[in-house]
Amino acid sequence: MAAFVVTDGLKQLIGQKERPVVFKIEEGAIQRYARAVGDSNPLFNDIEYAAQSKWGRVMAPPGFTGWPVASGFDMFKLFEKLAAAGAPMGLLDGGVEYDFLAPIGDGDILVMEIKIAAIEGRETKMGPTMVTTLENTFTNQRGAVVLITRNTFLNF
Amino acid sequence: MAKQLYYEDVEVGGEVTALKKIATTRMLVQYAGASGDFNPLHYEEDFAKSLGVGKPIVHGLLKRAWLVNLMTDWIGEKGGLKKLSCRYRGMDYPRKMKTFDDPHDGDTWYCKGKVTKKFVLGEESLVECEIWVENDKGEKNTTGSALAALPSKAK
Numbered sequence: 001m002a003a004f005v006v007t008d009g010l011k012q013l014i015g016q017k018e019r020p021v022v023f024k025i026e027e028g029a030i031q032r033y034a035r036a037v038g039d040s041n042p043l044f045n046d047i048e049y050a051a052q053s054k055w056g057r058v059m060a061p062p063g064f065t066g067w068p069v070a071s072g073f074d075m076f077k078l079f080e081k082l083a084a085a086g087a088p089m090g091l092l093d094g095g096v097e098y099d100f101l102a103p104i105g106d107g108d109i110l111v112m113e114i115k116i117a118a119i120e121g122r123e124t125k126m127g128p129t130m131v132t133t134l135e136n137t138f139t140n141q142r143g144a145v146v147l148i149t150r151n152t153f154l155n156f
Numbered sequence: 157m158a159k160q161l162y163y164e165d166v167e168v169g170g171e172v173t174a175l176k177k178i179a180t181t182r183m184l185v186q187y188a189g190a191s192g193d194f195n196p197l198h199y200e201e202d203f204a205k206s207l208g209v210g211k212p213i214v215h216g217l218l219k220r221a222w223l224v225n226l227m228t229d230w231i232g233e234k235g236g237l238k239k240l241s242c243r244y245r246g247m248d249y250p251r252k253m254k255t256f257d258d259p260h261d262g263d264t265w266y267c268k269g270k271v272t273k274k275f276v277l278g279e280e281s282l283v284e285c286e287i288w289v290e291n292d293k294g295e296k297n298t299t300g301s302a303l304a305a306l307p308s309k310a311k
Contacts, residue, residue, distance in 0.1 A: 033191060036186040039225040061228065
């Protein structure tokens with residue numbers, strides 16, 4: 001076994017940005033997500049309760065926003081682009097880092113910008129592995145950056 | 157909501173109130189629909205085999221959502237989660253369904269955390285925690301950290 005060797009085609013993708021995606025945060029989508037992850041917090045589930053809260057609306061649980069939830073961005077298209085440049089076909093999620101900079105809730109309109117921050121070759125228990133880090137920045141309708149996420153994916 | 161946690165209530169070395177979770181194949185379908193993560197790795201036996209993970213696995217992002225749930229339940233509505241990160245170090249497998257609603261026996265997971273640091277920065281009272289998801293065998297397949305702001309009784 002050996003570390004994955006990053007091809008020139010892949011190196012050229014480092015620093016590239018995808019076309020920004022605009023999407024709206026909706027309470028129904030938040031409720032479906034909260035139910036799916038088993039989070040019964042009334043701020044994320046109960047419209048009346050949330051309306052009485054200091055936010056006055058259903059709030060998104062931290063992590064609701066980001067890949068892949070409700071952003072309309074087809075992440076698999078990006079994976080296909082990496083594959084075309086030489087990424088191995090096996091794909092696993094490696095982890096995520098969030099900076100939650102401001103609350104996000106029903107009605108917010110966000111712009112998501114995705115950047116391929118890094119592509120590295122490593123050796124893991126899956127064999128030679130390519131590690132890709134995407135840095136995603138989310139800006140709301142008032143121009144405030146509300147969230148930064150860094151997702152790591154493993155191709156092997 | 158549960159009672160509010162305050163900065164003064166927290167001690168370094170203290171525990172985050174643990175959360176018990178299970179994952180079923182049905183829950184993975186529900187998560188795929190709610191999140192938009194339709195990777196066949198989470199519902200297609202042969203596909204999972206071809207990737208060398210044996211059988212469909214629990215979404216890393218679902219385990220991550222459990223850790224968010226752990227933290228937001230603990231810090232309460234007056235607390236604010238500032239940062240969270242986690243890494244997926246091993247595979248976890250869902251329970252299969254026996255009836256429409258009930259799964260077969262299988263793994264149970266426990267989301268846990270420990271306070272590693274508490275400090276005041278400017279106006280904010282902050283706590284840093286080590287967090288993880290542990291299975292029945294005590295294996296920590298998802299590990300990470302979180303930073304949260306808590307209200308202070310002094311204010």
